[in-house]
Amino acid sequence: MMNLQKKYENLKALLLQLKSAAIAFSGGVDSTFLLKVAHDVLGDNVIAVTARSSTYPEREFHGAKAYAEGIGVKHVIIISEELEIEGFSQNPVNRCYYCKRELFSKIRDVADQHGLKHVLDGSNFDDLGDYRPGMEAAKELHVISPLKEAGFTKNDIRALSKQMNIPTWNKPSFACLSSRFPYGHEITEEKLKMVEAAEQILLDMGFRQVRVRHHGEIARIEVGPEEREKFFDLPLMDFVGQSFKKLGFAYVTLDLAGYRTGSMNEGLSL
Numbered sequence: 001m002m003n004l005q006k007k008y009e010n011l012k013a014l015l016l017q018l019k020s021a022a023i024a025f026s027g028g029v030d031s032t033f034l035l036k037v038a039h040d041v042l043g044d045n046v047i048a049v050t051a052r053s054s055t056y057p058e059r060e061f062h063g064a065k066a067y068a069e070g071i072g073v074k075h076v077i078i079i080s081e082e083l084e085i086e087g088f089s090q091n092p093v094n095r096c097y098y099c100k101r102e103l104f105s106k107i108r109d110v111a112d113q114h115g116l117k118h119v120l121d122g123s124n125f126d127d128l129g130d131y132r133p134g135m136e137a138a139k140e141l142h143v144i145s146p147l148k149e150a151g152f153t154k155n156d157i158r159a160l161s162k163q164m165n166i167p168t169w170n171k172p173s174f175a176c177l178s179s180r181f182p183y184g185h186e187i188t189e190e191k192l193k194m195v196e197a198a199e200q201i202l203l204d205m206g207f208r209q210v211r212v213r214h215h216g217e218i219a220r221i222e223v224g225p226e227e228r229e230k231f232f233d234l235p236l237m238d239f240v241g242q243s244f245k246k247l248g249f250a251y252v253t254l255d256l257a258g259y260r261t262g263s264m265n266e267g268l269s270l
Helices: 004-018 029-045 058-071 095-113 125-129 134-140 154-163 189-204 225-231 234-247
Strands: 021-024 046-052 074-079 118-120 210-215 218-223 251-254
Touching (some): 004 154, 046 058, 058 189, 095 118, 189 218, 218 225
Parallel strands (some): 218 251
C-alpha cells in the first residue's frame, strides 16, 4: 500500500499539472486539507468558493471564512439555495445529485469569471464505499477530486493534516443538514432550523460528533459511540428532552448504535 508521503507527493504533482482551480470549500476536514495543499502549490492561482444556504449551518460558514482568511487565500461566497431547486425539497433518493449539480455549476461560473481552469472538490477514496449520487453530478460537470485520485482516505487526510498543523485534523465529520431527513420526507427551512438548533444544543453541551435526524415529530439523536454513555445522566436527559421539545419535537430518542456515516442509507435497496 502506498505510504502517506508518496500520496502527498502525488497530490502535489497532480495539483501542479492543473495550474489553476476553484475549490468547493465547506470548511470540513477534506476540503480544508485540499485547499491548504493547493494554495501551497499554486498560490494565487487557487480560490476557495463557499456556498451559503439554509442547509449549511452558520457555525460551519464562519469556520470556513476564518480559515480562508488565515492562510490568505481568496475566498468567494456564493448563494446556493437548494430548497429553490425543483425536486429537492421532496427529498428523493438522489437528492444530493440536484444539490451538487447546482453547486458545481455555480462554482464553474466563478472559475470562469476568474480565469481558472478547473473546479475541484474534496471527495476522498472512502467516499467510493457509500451511496453518493452527488458524485454523478461532479462527473457530468468535469469536477476533479484530487484527494480521491491520489488515493487519500479520511484517516490519511486526518494524519497529514495533524502533521501540517491544519486545525481541522480532528474535526468531526459533517454533512449538510438535508442528510438528517429520511428520503421522501419533505425538507423545509423551518425543519432545517430545528435540526441546526438541536445539534447546536448538543455541541454546546460538549458532544463532538452529533446528528439529529428529523423523523416528523421524532428527533433521533446520534452521537459518537464513545459519547453515548453521557446519556446515563437523568438531568442531562431531562434537559435535552425539554430543550428539543421547545424547538417543536414531540418525542426525543437516542439511537443506541450511535453515529455512523450514511445511516439514512441503511434502508435503501440500490
